[in-house]
Amino acid sequence: MSVAPPLRLRLDGAALVSNWLWLKQRGGGAACGAAAKADGYGLGAREVVTRLAAAGCRDFFVATWAEAERVADVIGDASLSVLHGFFEEDLPAALASSARPVINTAAQARRWREIGRPCDVMVDTGINRLGLLPAEIAAGALDGLHIETLHSHFACADEDVAMNDEQRRRFEEVSATVPAKRRSLSNSAGICLGPDNSYDLTRPGLALYGGIPRAEAAGHIRQVVHVEARVIQHKRVEAGDAVGYNATFTAPEPCELAILNIGYADGYLRGFSGTGAAVHDGRTLPVVGRVSMDLTAIRVDAAPDIAEGDWIEIDFELPRAAEQSGLSQYELLTTLGSRYARVWS
Numbered sequence: 001m002s003v004a005p006p007l008r009l010r011l012d013g014a015a016l017v018s019n020w021l022w023l024k025q026r027g028g029g030a031a032c033g034a035a036a037k038a039d040g041y042g043l044g045a046r047e048v049v050t051r052l053a054a055a056g057c058r059d060f061f062v063a064t065w066a067e068a069e070r071v072a073d074v075i076g077d078a079s080l081s082v083l084h085g086f087f088e089e090d091l092p093a094a095l096a097s098s099a100r101p102v103i104n105t106a107a108q109a110r111r112w113r114e115i116g117r118p119c120d121v122m123v124d125t126g127i128n129r130l131g132l133l134p135a136e137i138a139a140g141a142l143d144g145l146h147i148e149t150l151h152s153h154f155a156c157a158d159e160d161v162a163m164n165d166e167q168r169r170r171f172e173e174v175s176a177t178v179p180a181k182r183r184s185l186s187n188s189a190g191i192c193l194g195p196d197n198s199y200d201l202t203r204p205g206l207a208l209y210g211g212i213p214r215a216e217a218a219g220h221i222r223q224v225v226h227v228e229a230r231v232i233q234h235k236r237v238e239a240g241d242a243v244g245y246n247a248t249f250t251a252p253e254p255c256e257l258a259i260l261n262i263g264y265a266d267g268y269l270r271g272f273s274g275t276g277a278a279v280h281d282g283r284t285l286p287v288v289g290r291v292s293m294d295l296t297a298i299r300v301d302a303a304p305d306i307a308e309g310d311w312i313e314i315d316f317e318l319p320r321a322a323e324q325s326g327l328s329q330y331e332l333l334t335t336l337g338s339r340y341a342r343v344w345s
């Protein structure tokens with residue numbers, strides 16, 4: 001007999017597909033891929049890939065060969081690229097896979113040339129994270145490779161800064177010299193910047209999953225992840241009573257509280273202490289005191305119908321939850337823990 005998990009993520013498959021369609025349209029004529037690394041940003045990579053492939057997505061991105069393996073049987077004949085390239089010990093898995101490495105270094109390029117299979121390439125146009133430098137490419141580092149897609153990656157596409165234009169300029173300059181079948185530059189925020197940045201293929205992640213990387217996406221991108229916890233105990237505290245570790249909340253008057261079975265081990269991190277909320281019948285029920293590992297207290301005076309055992313939705317609308325917690329929308333998604341049942345509709 002297996003016990004049902006006491007927490008759940010309600011995942012809205014229609015919203016996921018709707019977000020992908022909006023990003024595809026916003027990308028103009030470019031193909032729209034999907035970044036499904038970090039287990040599909042915490043939602044479950046297999047479920048994400050299955051749904052987006054059914055909607056027509058043909059290009060997926062994961063970070064590692066272990067992540068590639070986990071989606072191998074749901075990827076069908078869509079393209080899968082492994083963003084970190086490869087280490088020598090990945091080669092058996094890479095050679096057994098239909099996925100391609102994204103070559104990031106001159107040494108990876110030399111090794112992959114011996115193997116003679118197609119690959120993608122990342123060129124570093126200013127983020128100074130992964131990728132070959134334009135100078136290495138000019139010196140012949142990519143000669144002899146069969147390149148499907150030449151990628152670069154924005155450092156600041158969520159901001160209006162001159163660096164975006166500079167990265168695009170460098171990308172155009174270097175890509176004119178590289179015989180790749182396709183070019184790809186934009187993540188979610190880059191797509192929002194406008195179709196000039198989309199080239200042949202885009203690589204959205206965050207916005208697929210409900211994140212709003214820039215104002216242009218607001219009103220178009222739908223919430224995908226709904227976090228639900230249960231009321232273990234309903235209680236009343238009196239004026240002057242303190243709540244939770246370190247007694248950071250003292251009741252100013254008698255308060256009705258519900259103790260929920262969610263905490264920082266579930267990615268509901270301590271940044272939500274005193275700032276987060278649950279939502280119930282359109283009412284906001286604020287978190288009081290510290291979030292603990294497995295438990296969080298909310299004030300339920302405004303919802304007298306709440307009872308022990310009830311399921312309660314946590315306010316996890318990503319831009320607002322980011323503001324409440326001080327975490328990025330990315331962190332909010334990718335730290336969701338393993339104690340949830342992930343329930344797709």
Ligand SMILES: *Cc1c(COP(=O)(O)O)cnc(C)c1O
Nearest residue numbers: 035153187188189203204205206
């Ligand atoms: C994660 C990642 C993406 C997706 O970025 P979002 O900001 O989540 O849209 C795209 N490209 C690369 C290289 C990445 O690492």
